[in-house]
Amino acid sequence: MSDTRxxxxxxxxxxxxxxxxxxxxxxxxxxxxAVNQALIFYHFGSVGDLIDAACREAAADQVQSYRPRxxxxxxxxELLTLGQELHETQRSAGNVTVLAQVLAGARHDPQLAAxxxxxxxxxxTEIESTLDRLMRDSPVAEVADIQGLARAIAAAFIGLExxxxxxxxxxxxxxxxxxxxxxxxxxxxxxxxAGRRALRGRIRRTSPGPAQPK
Amino acid sequence: MSDTRxxxxxxxxxxxxxxxxxxxxxxxxxxxxAVNQALIFYHFGSVGDLIDAACREAAADQVQSYRPRxxxxxxxxELLTLGQELHETQRSAGNVTVLAQVLAGARHDPQLAAxxxxxxxxxxTEIESTLDRLMRDSPVAEVADIQGLARAIAAAFIGLExxxxxxxxxxxxxxxxxxxxxxxxxxxxxxxxAGRRALRGRIRRTSPGPAQPK
DNA sequence: GTCTATAGAGGGATAGAC
DNA sequence: GTCTATCCCTCTATAGAC
Numbered sequence: 001m002s003d004t005r006x007x008x009x010x011x012x013x014x015x016x017x018x019x020x021x022x023x024x025x026x027x028x029x030x031x032x033x034a035v036n037q038a039l040i041f042y043h044f045g046s047v048g049d050l051i052d053a054a055c056r057e058a059a060a061d062q063v064q065s066y067r068p069r070x071x072x073x074x075x076x077x078e079l080l081t082l083g084q085e086l087h088e089t090q091r092s093a094g095n096v097t098v099l100a101q102v103l104a105g106a107r108h109d110p111q112l113a114a115x116x117x118x119x120x121x122x123x124x125t126e127i128e129s130t131l132d133r134l135m136r137d138s139p140v141a142e143v144a145d146i147q148g149l150a151r152a153i154a155a156a157f158i159g160l161e162x163x164x165x166x167x168x169x170x171x172x173x174x175x176x177x178x179x180x181x182x183x184x185x186x187x188x189x190x191x192x193x194a195g196r197r198a199l200r201g202r203i204r205r206t207s208p209g210p211a212q213p214k
Numbered sequence: 215m216s217d218t219r220x221x222x223x224x225x226x227x228x229x230x231x232x233x234x235x236x237x238x239x240x241x242x243x244x245x246x247x248a249v250n251q252a253l254i255f256y257h258f259g260s261v262g263d264l265i266d267a268a269c270r271e272a273a274a275d276q277v278q279s280y281r282p283r284x285x286x287x288x289x290x291x292e293l294l295t296l297g298q299e300l301h302e303t304q305r306s307a308g309n310v311t312v313l314a315q316v317l318a319g320a321r322h323d324p325q326l327a328a329x330x331x332x333x334x335x336x337x338x339t340e341i342e343s344t345l346d347r348l349m350r351d352s353p354v355a356e357v358a359d360i361q362g363l364a365r366a367i368a369a370a371f372i373g374l375e376x377x378x379x380x381x382x383x384x385x386x387x388x389x390x391x392x393x394x395x396x397x398x399x400x401x402x403x404x405x406x407x408a409g410r411r412a413l414r415g416r417i418r419r420t421s422p423g424p425a426q427p428k
Numbered sequence: 429g430t431c432t433a434t435a436g437a438g439g440g441a442t443a444g445a446c
Numbered sequence: 447g448t449c450t451a452t453c454c455c456t457c458t459a460t461a462g463a464c
Contacts, residue, residue, distance in 0.1 A: 002429085004429080004430085018321075018322070019321070019322040020235075020318060020319060020320075020321035020322045020323075021234075021235070021236050021318060022235050022236040022318075022319050022322070022323075023321075023322040025456075025457060025458080026457075026458060026459085027456075027457075027458090035430095036430060036431060036432090037458095037459095038430075038431070038432085038459085038460085039429080039430070039431090040458095040459095041458080041459060041460075042429070042430080043429090046458080046459080047457095047458070047459095097321075100318065100376070101318055101321070103318075103376045103377070103379065103380060104234060104235065104236075104314060104315055104317075104318030104319075104376060105234060105236050105318075106234075106376075106379050106380050107232075107233070107234040107311075107315070107379050108232070108233040108234040108236070108237045109234075109236075113379065113380045116380045117380040117381055120377070120380065120381075124384075140398065143394050143395060143397050143398055144391070144394065144395060145387070145390060145391040145394050146391075147387060147391070148387035148388050148389075148390050148391025148392075148394075149388075149391040149392075149395070151377070151381075151384045151385070151387055151388040151391070152370070152374070152388035152389075152391050152392050154373075154377070155370065155373035155374045155376070155377040155385070155388055156366070156369065156370030156373050156374070157373065158373040158376060158377065159368075159369035159370050159371065159372040159373025159374070159376070160366070160369045160370070160373070162314070162317045162318060162320075162369070162372060162373070163317070163334070163365065163368070163369040163372065165317065165320050165321050165327065166317060166320050166327045166330045166331040166334065167331055167334075167365075170338075170365045171365070171369070173359070173361060173362035173365055174362050174363075174365040174366035174369055175362075175366075176359060176362050177358065177359040177360075177361070177362025177363040177365070177366050178362075178363075178366050180357050180358065180359055180362075181357060181358060181363070183357050183417065184354065184357055184402075184417075187413070187416050187417065188398075199401070202401050203397065203398075203401065216447085218447075218448085239438080239439060239440080240439075240440060240441080241438075241439075241440090249448095250448060250449060250450090251440095251441095252441085252442080252448080252449070252450085253447080253448065253449090254440095254441095255440080255441060255442075256447070256448080257447090260440080260441080261439095261440070261441095
Protein backbone atom coordinates (compact mmCIF):
# COMPACT_ATOMS: atom_id res chain seq x y z
CA MET A 1 0.00 0.00 0.00
CA SER A 2 1.30 3.45 -0.85
CA ASP A 3 2.63 5.72 1.84
CA THR A 4 -0.01 8.34 1.13
CA ARG A 5 -2.90 5.89 1.48
CA UNK A 6 -1.43 4.71 4.78
CA UNK A 7 -1.07 8.27 6.10
CA UNK A 8 -4.63 9.12 5.07
CA UNK A 9 -6.11 6.04 6.75
CA UNK A 10 -4.24 6.82 9.97
CA UNK A 11 -5.03 10.51 9.77
CA UNK A 12 -8.72 9.74 9.38
CA UNK A 13 -8.82 7.65 12.56
CA UNK A 14 -6.86 10.32 14.42
CA UNK A 15 -9.21 13.04 13.22
CA UNK A 16 -12.38 11.13 14.13
CA UNK A 17 -10.90 10.47 17.56
CA UNK A 18 -9.72 14.01 18.25
CA UNK A 19 -12.37 16.14 16.59
CA UNK A 20 -15.44 13.95 16.38
CA UNK A 21 -17.61 13.18 13.40
CA UNK A 22 -18.78 16.80 13.10
CA UNK A 23 -15.19 18.04 12.94
CA UNK A 24 -13.98 15.50 10.40
CA UNK A 25 -13.52 17.05 6.96
CA UNK A 26 -11.23 16.53 4.00
CA UNK A 27 -9.12 19.52 5.00
CA UNK A 28 -8.70 18.44 8.60
CA UNK A 29 -7.90 14.84 7.68
CA UNK A 30 -5.33 16.01 5.13
CA UNK A 31 -3.68 18.28 7.69
CA UNK A 32 -3.57 15.48 10.24
CA UNK A 33 -2.03 13.14 7.66
CA ALA A 34 0.34 15.87 6.45
CA VAL A 35 -0.83 15.24 2.92
CA ASN A 36 -2.35 17.40 0.24
CA GLN A 37 -6.11 17.64 0.47
CA ALA A 38 -6.74 16.70 -3.16
CA LEU A 39 -5.08 13.32 -2.64
CA ILE A 40 -8.05 12.15 -0.60
CA PHE A 41 -10.17 12.26 -3.74
CA TYR A 42 -7.46 10.80 -5.92
CA HIS A 43 -6.95 7.78 -3.65
CA PHE A 44 -10.37 7.21 -2.12
CA GLY A 45 -12.90 9.05 -4.29
CA SER A 46 -14.71 10.84 -1.46
CA VAL A 47 -14.42 11.64 2.23
CA GLY A 48 -17.16 9.12 3.02
CA ASP A 49 -15.31 6.35 1.25
CA LEU A 50 -12.11 7.21 3.10
CA ILE A 51 -13.88 7.11 6.47
CA ASP A 52 -15.44 3.80 5.53
CA ALA A 53 -12.10 2.27 4.52
CA ALA A 54 -10.31 3.59 7.60
CA CYS A 55 -12.95 2.36 10.03
CA ARG A 56 -13.23 -1.10 8.54
CA GLU A 57 -9.47 -1.55 8.57
CA ALA A 58 -9.06 -0.19 12.08
CA ALA A 59 -11.86 -2.32 13.50
CA ALA A 60 -10.56 -5.49 11.86
CA ASP A 61 -7.04 -4.80 13.14
CA GLN A 62 -8.19 -4.06 16.66
CA VAL A 63 -10.51 -7.03 16.97
CA GLN A 64 -7.81 -9.32 15.69
CA SER A 65 -5.19 -7.95 18.05
CA TYR A 66 -7.52 -8.39 21.02
CA ARG A 67 -8.68 -11.87 20.01
CA PRO A 68 -6.10 -13.75 22.14
CA ARG A 69 -7.19 -11.79 25.18
CA UNK A 70 -10.85 -12.56 24.56
CA UNK A 71 -9.89 -16.22 24.29
CA UNK A 72 -7.92 -16.02 27.53
CA UNK A 73 -10.75 -14.61 29.67
CA UNK A 74 -12.15 -17.19 32.06
CA UNK A 75 -14.84 -15.18 33.84
CA UNK A 76 -17.22 -12.28 33.24
CA UNK A 77 -15.09 -10.26 35.63
CA GLU A 78 -12.07 -10.85 33.42
CA LEU A 79 -14.05 -9.94 30.31
CA LEU A 80 -14.97 -6.71 32.02
CA THR A 81 -11.35 -6.06 33.01
CA LEU A 82 -10.40 -6.62 29.39
CA GLY A 83 -13.05 -4.08 28.40
CA GLN A 84 -11.75 -1.55 30.87
CA GLU A 85 -8.17 -1.97 29.66
CA LEU A 86 -9.32 -1.66 26.09
CA HIS A 87 -11.12 1.52 27.06
CA GLU A 88 -8.03 3.01 28.69
CA THR A 89 -5.52 1.86 26.10
CA GLN A 90 -7.69 3.24 23.36
CA ARG A 91 -7.80 6.70 24.78
CA SER A 92 -4.63 7.19 22.75
CA ALA A 93 -5.16 4.68 19.92
CA GLY A 94 -8.84 5.49 19.96
CA ASN A 95 -10.77 3.04 17.85
CA VAL A 96 -13.74 2.55 20.13
CA THR A 97 -14.13 6.30 20.40
CA VAL A 98 -14.01 6.44 16.63
CA LEU A 99 -16.72 3.82 16.41
CA ALA A 100 -18.89 5.88 18.73
CA GLN A 101 -18.45 8.93 16.52
CA VAL A 102 -19.30 7.01 13.37
CA LEU A 103 -22.34 5.56 15.09
CA ALA A 104 -23.52 9.06 15.98
CA GLY A 105 -23.00 10.25 12.43
CA ALA A 106 -24.89 7.25 11.10
CA ARG A 107 -28.17 8.91 11.89
CA HIS A 108 -28.20 11.09 8.82
CA ASP A 109 -25.72 9.28 6.63
CA PRO A 110 -26.52 5.81 5.27
CA GLN A 111 -22.91 5.19 4.31
CA LEU A 112 -21.72 5.83 7.84
CA ALA A 113 -24.50 3.56 9.08
CA ALA A 114 -23.18 0.70 6.98
CA UNK A 115 -19.64 1.37 8.17
CA UNK A 116 -20.71 1.45 11.80
CA UNK A 117 -22.77 -1.71 11.56
CA UNK A 118 -19.91 -3.59 9.95
CA UNK A 119 -17.32 -2.52 12.52
CA UNK A 120 -19.65 -3.08 15.45
CA UNK A 121 -20.53 -6.55 14.21
CA UNK A 122 -16.88 -7.55 14.38
CA UNK A 123 -16.77 -6.67 18.07
CA UNK A 124 -20.15 -8.21 18.81
CA THR A 125 -19.14 -11.50 17.22
CA GLU A 126 -16.05 -11.64 19.40
CA ILE A 127 -18.00 -10.84 22.56
CA GLU A 128 -20.65 -13.38 21.66
CA SER A 129 -18.27 -16.29 21.26
CA THR A 130 -16.54 -15.34 24.52
CA LEU A 131 -19.83 -15.24 26.39
CA ASP A 132 -20.80 -18.52 24.81
CA ARG A 133 -17.69 -20.15 26.17
CA LEU A 134 -17.85 -18.52 29.60
CA MET A 135 -21.48 -19.21 30.30
CA ARG A 136 -21.82 -22.69 28.89
CA ASP A 137 -21.51 -24.29 32.33
CA SER A 138 -23.13 -21.54 34.34
CA PRO A 139 -26.66 -21.75 35.71
CA VAL A 140 -26.97 -18.14 34.58
CA ALA A 141 -27.03 -19.37 30.99
CA GLU A 142 -30.61 -20.44 31.64
CA VAL A 143 -31.77 -16.84 31.74
CA ALA A 144 -29.22 -15.40 29.36
CA ASP A 145 -29.79 -14.73 25.69
CA ILE A 146 -26.17 -14.69 24.58
CA GLN A 147 -26.74 -13.02 21.21
CA GLY A 148 -28.75 -10.19 22.72
CA LEU A 149 -26.41 -9.87 25.66
CA ALA A 150 -23.38 -9.46 23.40
CA ARG A 151 -25.16 -6.64 21.60
CA ALA A 152 -26.11 -5.00 24.87
CA ILE A 153 -22.53 -5.18 26.11
CA ALA A 154 -21.13 -3.69 22.91
CA ALA A 155 -23.69 -0.88 22.94
CA ALA A 156 -23.09 -0.19 26.62
CA PHE A 157 -19.39 0.01 25.94
CA ILE A 158 -19.94 2.60 23.21
CA GLY A 159 -22.07 4.61 25.59
CA LEU A 160 -19.40 4.52 28.29
CA GLU A 161 -16.85 5.68 25.76
CA UNK A 162 -18.97 8.74 24.93
CA UNK A 163 -19.70 9.38 28.59
CA UNK A 164 -15.97 9.36 29.31
CA UNK A 165 -15.68 12.41 27.05
CA UNK A 166 -17.85 14.58 29.31
CA UNK A 167 -17.18 13.05 32.73
CA UNK A 168 -14.00 10.97 33.04
CA UNK A 169 -14.39 10.46 36.78
CA UNK A 170 -17.99 9.34 36.34
CA UNK A 171 -16.97 6.86 33.65
CA UNK A 172 -14.35 5.37 35.93
CA UNK A 173 -16.99 5.02 38.63
CA UNK A 174 -19.31 3.28 36.19
CA UNK A 175 -16.65 0.74 35.27
CA UNK A 176 -15.82 0.13 38.91
CA UNK A 177 -19.49 -0.46 39.71
CA UNK A 178 -19.81 -3.07 36.98
CA UNK A 179 -16.66 -4.74 38.23
CA UNK A 180 -18.11 -5.02 41.71
CA UNK A 181 -21.28 -6.45 40.29
CA UNK A 182 -19.45 -9.10 38.32
CA UNK A 183 -18.59 -10.70 41.65
CA UNK A 184 -22.20 -11.84 41.73
CA UNK A 185 -21.84 -14.03 38.66
CA UNK A 186 -18.72 -15.61 40.12
CA UNK A 187 -20.58 -16.44 43.27
CA UNK A 188 -23.33 -18.07 41.29
CA UNK A 189 -20.84 -20.05 39.25
CA UNK A 190 -19.09 -21.26 42.40
CA UNK A 191 -22.21 -22.57 44.08
CA UNK A 192 -21.97 -26.14 45.36
CA UNK A 193 -23.99 -28.67 43.29
CA ALA A 194 -26.96 -28.59 45.65
CA GLY A 195 -27.14 -24.82 45.50
CA ARG A 196 -26.88 -24.87 41.72
CA ARG A 197 -29.75 -27.31 41.41
CA ALA A 198 -31.88 -25.13 43.67
CA LEU A 199 -31.03 -21.99 41.68
CA ARG A 200 -31.72 -23.75 38.42
CA GLY A 201 -35.14 -24.88 39.60
CA ARG A 202 -35.87 -21.40 40.86
CA ILE A 203 -34.94 -19.92 37.49
CA ARG A 204 -37.14 -22.39 35.62
CA ARG A 205 -40.14 -21.44 37.70
CA THR A 206 -39.61 -17.69 37.27
CA SER A 207 -38.22 -17.15 33.81
CA PRO A 208 -39.93 -17.51 30.47
CA GLY A 209 -36.60 -18.85 29.19
CA PRO A 210 -34.12 -17.27 26.83
CA ALA A 211 -35.43 -15.67 23.67
CA GLN A 212 -35.28 -17.83 20.59
CA PRO A 213 -32.66 -16.61 18.12
CA LYS A 214 -34.19 -16.28 14.71
CA MET B 215 -42.04 32.97 26.23
CA SER B 216 -42.35 34.34 22.71
CA ASP B 217 -43.68 32.17 19.94
CA THR B 218 -40.43 32.43 17.99
CA ARG B 219 -38.30 31.27 20.89
CA UNK B 220 -40.64 28.32 21.38
CA UNK B 221 -40.45 27.34 17.69
CA UNK B 222 -36.67 27.58 17.69
CA UNK B 223 -36.28 25.43 20.79
CA UNK B 224 -38.56 22.76 19.31
CA UNK B 225 -36.94 23.02 15.89
CA UNK B 226 -33.52 22.51 17.43
CA UNK B 227 -34.53 19.26 19.13
CA UNK B 228 -36.21 18.06 15.94
CA UNK B 229 -33.11 18.87 13.89
CA UNK B 230 -30.73 17.15 16.30
CA UNK B 231 -32.98 14.11 16.28
CA UNK B 232 -33.47 13.92 12.51
CA UNK B 233 -30.13 15.05 11.17
CA UNK B 234 -27.65 14.40 13.95
CA UNK B 235 -25.14 16.80 15.46
CA UNK B 236 -23.16 17.00 12.21
CA UNK B 237 -26.26 18.07 10.28
CA UNK B 238 -27.45 20.69 12.76
CA UNK B 239 -26.84 24.24 11.51
CA UNK B 240 -28.50 27.61 11.89
CA UNK B 241 -30.06 27.34 8.44
CA UNK B 242 -31.44 23.84 9.01
CA UNK B 243 -32.81 24.69 12.44
CA UNK B 244 -34.48 27.84 11.10
CA UNK B 245 -36.07 25.85 8.26
CA UNK B 246 -37.33 23.21 10.69
CA UNK B 247 -38.77 25.91 12.94
CA ALA B 248 -40.19 27.85 9.95
CA VAL B 249 -38.49 30.96 11.23
CA ASN B 250 -36.00 33.39 9.73
CA GLN B 251 -32.41 32.32 10.25
CA ALA B 252 -31.27 35.65 11.69
CA LEU B 253 -33.70 35.27 14.58
CA ILE B 254 -31.56 32.53 16.08
CA PHE B 255 -28.86 35.11 16.74
CA TYR B 256 -31.30 37.76 17.89
CA HIS B 257 -32.94 35.46 20.45
CA PHE B 258 -30.13 33.16 21.50
CA GLY B 259 -26.86 34.82 20.46
CA SER B 260 -25.35 31.77 18.74
CA VAL B 261 -26.21 28.31 17.50
CA GLY B 262 -24.31 26.75 20.40
CA ASP B 263 -26.31 28.73 22.94
CA LEU B 264 -29.55 27.69 21.25
CA ILE B 265 -28.58 24.03 21.34
CA ASP B 266 -27.62 24.39 24.97
CA ALA B 267 -30.93 26.02 25.90
CA ALA B 268 -32.98 23.50 23.92
CA CYS B 269 -31.24 20.47 25.41
CA ARG B 270 -31.42 21.67 28.98
CA GLU B 271 -35.11 22.47 28.65
CA ALA B 272 -35.93 19.20 26.90
CA ALA B 273 -34.01 17.09 29.40
CA ALA B 274 -35.60 18.83 32.38
CA ASP B 275 -39.08 18.38 30.89
CA GLN B 276 -38.51 14.74 30.06
CA VAL B 277 -37.02 13.79 33.40
CA GLN B 278 -39.83 15.54 35.20
CA SER B 279 -42.50 13.84 33.12
CA TYR B 280 -40.98 10.43 33.77
CA ARG B 281 -40.41 11.01 37.48
CA PRO B 282 -43.71 9.42 38.61
CA ARG B 283 -42.86 6.30 36.64
CA UNK B 284 -39.42 6.09 38.20
CA UNK B 285 -41.06 6.39 41.60
CA UNK B 286 -43.54 3.66 40.73
CA UNK B 287 -40.96 1.04 39.73
CA UNK B 288 -40.64 -1.72 42.33
CA UNK B 289 -38.00 -3.96 40.73
CA UNK B 290 -34.99 -3.74 38.46
CA UNK B 291 -37.06 -5.53 35.84
CA GLU B 292 -39.64 -2.74 36.00
CA LEU B 293 -36.93 -0.10 35.78
CA LEU B 294 -35.70 -1.83 32.66
CA THR B 295 -39.21 -1.98 31.21
CA LEU B 296 -39.52 1.73 31.88
CA GLY B 297 -36.25 2.24 30.02
CA GLN B 298 -37.43 0.21 27.08
CA GLU B 299 -40.70 2.15 26.88
CA LEU B 300 -38.82 5.41 27.11
CA HIS B 301 -36.62 4.20 24.31
CA GLU B 302 -39.55 3.36 22.07
CA THR B 303 -41.67 6.38 22.91
CA GLN B 304 -38.77 8.66 22.23
CA ARG B 305 -38.20 7.37 18.75
CA SER B 306 -40.72 10.07 17.82
CA ALA B 307 -40.18 12.61 20.59
CA GLY B 308 -36.49 11.87 20.53
CA ASN B 309 -34.76 13.39 23.52
CA VAL B 310 -32.50 10.49 24.38
CA THR B 311 -31.36 10.33 20.78
CA VAL B 312 -30.70 14.05 20.98
CA LEU B 313 -28.64 13.53 24.11
CA ALA B 314 -26.57 10.88 22.32
CA GLN B 315 -25.89 13.30 19.47
CA VAL B 316 -24.86 16.09 21.82
CA LEU B 317 -22.62 13.66 23.69
CA ALA B 318 -20.93 12.70 20.43
CA GLY B 319 -20.44 16.34 19.49
CA ALA B 320 -19.00 17.08 22.93
CA ARG B 321 -15.63 15.67 21.89
CA HIS B 322 -14.55 18.80 20.07
CA ASP B 323 -16.87 21.37 21.58
CA PRO B 324 -16.55 22.32 25.26
CA GLN B 325 -19.93 24.03 25.23
CA LEU B 326 -21.67 20.88 24.00
CA ALA B 327 -19.76 18.92 26.64
CA ALA B 328 -21.20 21.12 29.37
CA UNK B 329 -24.68 20.78 27.90
CA UNK B 330 -24.39 17.00 27.67
CA UNK B 331 -23.06 16.65 31.18
CA UNK B 332 -25.86 18.74 32.61
CA UNK B 333 -28.63 16.86 30.78
CA UNK B 334 -27.13 13.48 31.53
CA UNK B 335 -26.79 14.33 35.20
CA UNK B 336 -30.53 14.93 35.42
CA UNK B 337 -31.20 11.38 34.22
CA UNK B 338 -28.44 9.87 36.33
CA THR B 339 -29.78 11.49 39.48
CA GLU B 340 -33.20 10.02 38.80
CA ILE B 341 -31.81 6.55 38.14
CA GLU B 342 -29.64 6.78 41.21
CA SER B 343 -32.45 7.54 43.61
CA THR B 344 -34.55 4.78 42.07
CA LEU B 345 -31.75 2.24 42.46
CA ASP B 346 -31.20 3.44 45.99
CA ARG B 347 -34.82 2.72 46.83
CA LEU B 348 -34.98 -0.60 44.99
CA MET B 349 -31.79 -2.07 46.34
CA ARG B 350 -31.91 -0.89 49.92
CA ASP B 351 -33.17 -4.23 51.16
CA SER B 352 -31.44 -6.43 48.64
CA PRO B 353 -28.36 -8.51 49.43
CA VAL B 354 -27.11 -7.35 46.05
CA ALA B 355 -26.60 -3.90 47.57
CA GLU B 356 -23.53 -5.34 49.27
CA VAL B 357 -21.69 -5.55 45.97
CA ALA B 358 -23.37 -2.63 44.25
CA ASP B 359 -21.95 0.86 44.02
CA ILE B 360 -25.20 2.69 43.34
CA GLN B 361 -23.61 5.92 42.13
CA GLY B 362 -21.41 4.13 39.64
CA LEU B 363 -24.17 1.78 38.60
CA ALA B 364 -26.53 4.65 37.80
CA ARG B 365 -23.86 6.15 35.56
CA ALA B 366 -23.26 2.82 33.86
CA ILE B 367 -26.97 2.37 33.21
CA ALA B 368 -27.35 5.85 31.74
CA ALA B 369 -24.30 5.40 29.51
CA ALA B 370 -25.47 1.96 28.38
CA PHE B 371 -28.82 3.44 27.50
CA ILE B 372 -27.19 6.10 25.33
CA GLY B 373 -25.19 3.39 23.59
CA LEU B 374 -28.30 1.35 22.91
CA GLU B 375 -29.99 4.42 21.48
CA UNK B 376 -27.15 4.91 19.00
CA UNK B 377 -27.05 1.20 18.20
CA UNK B 378 -30.75 1.31 17.41
CA UNK B 379 -29.91 3.71 14.58
CA UNK B 380 -27.84 1.13 12.70
CA UNK B 381 -29.50 -2.14 13.75
CA UNK B 382 -33.04 -1.85 15.12
CA UNK B 383 -33.52 -5.62 15.36
CA UNK B 384 -30.23 -6.00 17.23
CA UNK B 385 -31.20 -3.26 19.68
CA UNK B 386 -34.49 -4.99 20.42
CA UNK B 387 -32.57 -8.21 21.05
CA UNK B 388 -30.24 -6.40 23.43
CA UNK B 389 -33.15 -5.04 25.46
CA UNK B 390 -34.79 -8.46 25.57
CA UNK B 391 -31.57 -10.03 26.81
CA UNK B 392 -31.28 -7.55 29.66
CA UNK B 393 -34.88 -8.16 30.57
CA UNK B 394 -34.25 -11.88 30.84
CA UNK B 395 -31.24 -11.23 32.98
CA UNK B 396 -33.13 -9.02 35.38
CA UNK B 397 -34.94 -12.16 36.51
CA UNK B 398 -31.74 -13.05 38.34
CA UNK B 399 -31.93 -10.08 40.66
CA UNK B 400 -35.52 -10.88 41.46
CA UNK B 401 -34.53 -14.39 42.40
CA UNK B 402 -31.83 -13.10 44.71
CA UNK B 403 -34.25 -10.67 46.31
CA UNK B 404 -36.77 -13.43 46.92
CA UNK B 405 -34.37 -15.75 48.70
CA UNK B 406 -35.57 -17.09 52.06
CA UNK B 407 -33.75 -15.57 55.08
CA ALA B 408 -31.35 -18.49 55.41
CA GLY B 409 -30.35 -18.26 51.76
CA ARG B 410 -29.89 -14.50 52.07
CA ARG B 411 -27.57 -14.88 55.02
CA ALA B 412 -25.52 -17.46 53.14
CA LEU B 413 -25.30 -15.24 50.07
CA ARG B 414 -24.38 -12.25 52.17
CA GLY B 415 -21.55 -14.16 53.84
CA ARG B 416 -20.36 -15.40 50.49
CA ILE B 417 -20.31 -11.86 49.13
CA ARG B 418 -18.33 -10.59 52.13
CA ARG B 419 -15.64 -13.19 51.61
CA THR B 420 -15.31 -12.51 47.89
CA SER B 421 -15.85 -8.83 47.37
CA PRO B 422 -13.65 -5.91 48.35
CA GLY B 423 -16.91 -4.08 49.08
CA PRO B 424 -18.52 -1.19 47.25
CA ALA B 425 -16.33 1.70 46.23
CA GLN B 426 -16.30 4.61 48.62
CA PRO B 427 -18.13 7.63 47.21
CA LYS B 428 -15.92 10.65 47.41
C1' DG C 429 1.13 10.82 -7.91
C1' DT C 430 1.29 15.30 -6.27
C1' DC C 431 0.52 20.02 -6.42
C1' DT C 432 -2.16 24.88 -6.94
C1' DA C 433 -6.17 27.10 -7.81
C1' DT C 434 -10.82 27.46 -7.85
C1' DA C 435 -15.77 26.44 -8.48
C1' DG C 436 -20.04 26.18 -6.07
C1' DA C 437 -22.55 25.10 -1.98
C1' DG C 438 -23.41 25.85 2.68
C1' DG C 439 -21.76 27.44 7.21
C1' DG C 440 -22.02 31.42 11.34
C1' DA C 441 -22.89 35.82 12.13
C1' DT C 442 -23.97 40.94 11.36
C1' DA C 443 -25.88 45.47 9.35
C1' DG C 444 -29.52 47.93 8.53
C1' DA C 445 -34.31 48.59 6.55
C1' DC C 446 -38.88 48.06 8.16
C1' DG D 447 -39.11 41.58 16.46
C1' DT D 448 -38.61 40.42 11.90
C1' DC D 449 -36.81 40.66 7.47
C1' DT D 450 -33.18 40.95 3.34
C1' DA D 451 -28.77 41.16 1.99
C1' DT D 452 -24.28 40.30 2.68
C1' DC D 453 -19.45 39.29 4.65
C1' DC D 454 -16.20 35.93 5.21
C1' DC D 455 -15.28 31.43 6.28
C1' DT D 456 -15.05 26.24 5.46
C1' DC D 457 -16.81 22.55 2.97
C1' DT D 458 -16.45 18.82 -1.08
C1' DA D 459 -14.82 18.08 -5.28
C1' DT D 460 -12.56 19.01 -9.75
C1' DA D 461 -9.40 20.99 -13.43
C1' DG D 462 -5.17 21.24 -14.95
C1' DA D 463 -0.03 22.18 -14.34
C1' DC D 464 3.96 19.58 -13.14
